[in-house]
Amino acid sequence: MSIQLGVFFQGVNFSTVWSHPDSGSQTEFESFRRLIETAERGLFTAFFLGEGLRLREHLGALHALDVAGRPDAFTQLAALAAITRDIGLVATQNTTYNDPVDLAHRLQSLDLLSGGRAAWNVVTTDNAWTGENFRRGGYLDHSDRYSHAADVIAIARRVWDSRDPAGIAVDRQAPQWGAAPAPFQYDTGYYSVDASGSLPRSPQEHPVLFQAGDSGEGRDFAARHAEVIFSAHNTFEAARDFAHDIRARTVAAGRPADDLKIFPGQEFIIADTLAEVDDKVRWVRENQVTPATALAFVEQLWGTSLDGHDPDGDLPSFDPVQAETGETRGAGFRAAKALETATAWRALAETKKLSLRELVIEIGTRRGFAGTADSIADELIPFSEQHVVDGFNVSPWLVPTGLDDIVNKLVPAMQERGIYWTEYPGETLRENLGLRAPLTRRGGAGVQTPTAAAPEPADAHG
């Protein structure tokens, strides 16, 4: 079975090395062009953009150490649609600070402009800090984030299902081009909308729905609504356990187990010879975790400035000044118990004889694959044979050349082993992913059809 590949252009975090001479702009169009053309040459399934609607802060000031700056996802993907033919275009968009009808219409526009290659990675970021950039402010209860997201998706599907394509004139003598679809109403509990979709469906009918969110609630949400789940579980055991869990939840939601495809995030560090692997990994890690980044990482837990502290020395001898970490820095850290975590870090540093910076490299960087193209391709065989993933979402650590080794070396090695396709199998993203029709557009027996009008399972509204 072919493992698929996507590329995740995250636009934040220290995993992107910006100090290398080959590191290009994070926002200029040429960087995106270079990256997506390489991905398409490597027969990648999809190109992903992350979303963050507020510039990150650290200890009350702008966080300046990592790459920063991102285009609007749908807008950027529309430009990329014009220069590509096969690759899917996935926009991360949260359900809290985007207006559902507007979001659905823009996404459907992208789907038409790209000939059926658009997708939406549904995320539920809801903090009031992000809300300070928006009219509604921080209006949503965190516990309602997924029930609200379900409402937003239901509205989007109503928009996409509004237009009966058979109603559009087939010749220029018809009585009219086509009547406007009837409006619908929907109350989310936070606001109600009264609107109508207007565009016809694309060749893939609906944009593909991705989900990224890892809580039990997030996984159940994916099992009910999504078609691809983007996770962080990328080692073999973690991916296998995650796949078991997700497939069970999908079946419990009344869908076939393979209705939800699994794409963990992944990182590859490829060296020419096995002897060079360790050096290359060390080089990448040291450029990801600069001395300043290592201190900032620890400051995040300690809750105070460590200015003057030696990053190559030990962890601070005093205890964190906060009880819990804040939520704005991002996943992994949210509401961590500071003293408990600090104690664990100290123990790990002690056992493994790690400096502060080495510790941050140990716990703060991704568990990816490192090796030669052949050794990595060998390691990937069980992922394919045991079908613990459908694909990986690659985060290149260098922009825009970070896919070159993967496409030039790893892809051919995977193809030789029969675990990577040699041409795109379909014309749309939905076809390339091997997905069925959208959930609201399945007739026939055997598959539950949760139409837009059907009530949510009772727990969805909390």
Next chain:
Amino acid sequence: MGERTALGVLFRVLEMSTSPFAVIVDIDGAGSHPAAWRHADAEPGELLSAAWVSANVSAAERAGVTAVTFSDHPLPPRDVDGPTARLDAVLQASFTAPLTSALGLIPVVHGLYTEPFHLATQTATVDTASLGRAGVLIEGDEDPRIAARHGREPLPARLVAEELTDVVEAIRRLWDTWEGDAVIRDVSTGRFFDPAKVHYADFEGHRFSVRGPAILPRSPQGQLPVFSAHSGIGADVVLVDAPLDASLGAVREARAAHPADTRVILELETALDRAGQTGAERVAALDEHAVWAGSGRARYVGNAEGLARILVSLTDVVDGVRIRPAVLGHDLDELARAVLPRLRDVGVFRSPLVGSTLRESLGLGATVNRFAEVSR
């Protein structure tokens, strides 16, 4: 046009360096005539396709017009003969950015019920992707059905101008939040950007506030040219709707109501003679299906030479026109073939140059970053 002396032509050419005459073409479905789709060079169902969008925009670039606008409205057209749907205008502009290299790209956005933060990022993204060729045309319609589409409270008509003024100011502040040289990649301090050169927008409007900074660094133009038909909201370019014979007065009125450096552009519907048919015959044939109602807007129906004469005379009055062709492909072809060359011949119009920004094509001056000033 023989009446123009050589000296007059020279004077015009010199004057153009400060205020060039802009010819902008609106891209909307099959054209501005409600039955245009019946004569379009595309099947009815293809009017909402990438191929149709790129065909028209490429034709506009080949014609050498200054810019195109992409019409849009939050409510799909109802009860009309023609298309009852449009592709999102910002996405059309962005889609055509890599397919063009000199043409200005100006999407219509709706300002009243959308998020200013998103509008700022979306339009700056088009500017970045087009290497500085984006503008934005801000519309504001208080129709309560648009409020309902966004799940918001309807705005009373008397507050529209106030709200749009706030929206324009919020967007402009966001566009300035990153100074042009904020990304420093300084290995010695480990800093990717210089936090002293990235600013909070801290906009407090009547009904919303925006903290900022923008999530996208400064775009090539920084401040995109802002167009609007609404008076006094802080636009760089004001669009004026008036019948041709009243246009002089309307333009004067618009100039009097705005700062001296505001550009004024006249809206102009056109149907030209083409392929052995007069403009009037073409309109009459379409009018059998749906009447092209006069909207109090300037309209020219006739031959190319006549339109060229009108445009030449308008160059003394306005800073440009936005042409709404009756049938997109056909009238745009005639414009390219027989109108624009006449304007070029007498030196009143220049096509935008590859590599120039829309601000440059419009003759708008350089801008000063409002935040950089206070931080120095």
